[in-house]
Amino acid sequence: MPTLPILPYDYNALEPVLDEATMKLHHTKHHQAYVDKLNAALDKHPELKDKDLADLLTDLNQVPEDIRQAVRNNGGGHLNHSFFWEGLAPVGSEATVMLENLVNKIDQDFGSLEVFKEAFKTEGLNRFGSGWVWLVIGENNKFQIVSTANQDTPLGLGLRPILAVDLWEHAYYLKYQNRRAEYLDNIWQIVNWKKVAELAPPGRGEL
Numbered sequence: 696m697p698t699l700p701i702l703p704y705d706y707n708a709l710e711p712v713l714d715e716a717t718m719k720l721h722h723t724k725h726h727q728a729y730v731d732k733l734n735a736a737l738d739k740h741p742e743l744k745d746k747d748l749a750d751l752l753t754d755l756n757q758v759p760e761d762i763r764q765a766v767r768n769n770g771g772g773h774l775n776h777s778f779f780w781e782g783l784a785p786v787g788s789e790a791t792v793m794l795e796n797l798v799n800k801i802d803q804d805f806g807s808l809e810v811f812k813e814a815f816k817t818e819g820l821n822r823f824g825s826g827w828v829w830l831v832i833g834e835n836n837k838f839q840i841v842s843t844a845n846q847d848t849p850l851g852l853g854l855r856p857i858l859a860v861d862l863w864e865h866a867y868y869l870k871y872q873n874r875r876a877e878y879l880d881n882i883w884q885i886v887n888w889k890k891v892a893e894l895a896p897p898g899r900g901e902l
């Protein structure tokens with residue numbers, strides 16, 4: 696049964712990029728609500744409770760129609776947030792240091808780290824309304840930047856996510872108000888590159 700994951704750091708651990716109040720609300724209220732609503736939907740089809748959520752979201756056609764939209768929204772919300780938390784780490788921590796093989800891969804696929812960061816920010820700014828911006832492994836193991844609306848995941852597009860950034864206003868509004876660009880500039884200080892590299896291991900990506 697889906698449950699709210701425990702964060703791998705304290706609510707104040709991502710200061711000053713993400714403030715404690717935002718983190719606490721985001722985890723205990725927003726993420727919890729997705730978990731609760733997902734469980735309410737799955738109560739109508741208990742046989743789905745033991746299925747892998749990522750599998751269900753990869754092919755939503757296997758989900759009965761009466762709960763399909765609820766699973767898409769709330770299952771997506773649960774999976775995306777769980778993934779998002781894992782991809783962050785405290786400012787200055789070892790996990791935020793990008794190792795050479797990842798730097799090289801980004802250079803190879805985007806030209807440079809600066810070009811990559813700018814493209815990621817642009818994709819995030821151009822996503823109208825709520826959604827997510829992602830770094831994914833796409834065709835030919837090439838890194839790609841994509842965004843999705845609402846709580847949709849790139850899994851349904853056949854893309855393997857390795858980094859997610861929440862674009863919903865609840866993720867940044869208390870600290871950044873309407874300044875999504877500033878939030879996207881600052882987020883790099885807390886990206887867990889160690890985790891990203893683990894998700895794109897040698898032999899699977901180009902790393």
Ligand code: MN3
Pocket residue numbers: 721725776861863865866
């Ligand atoms: Mn969120």
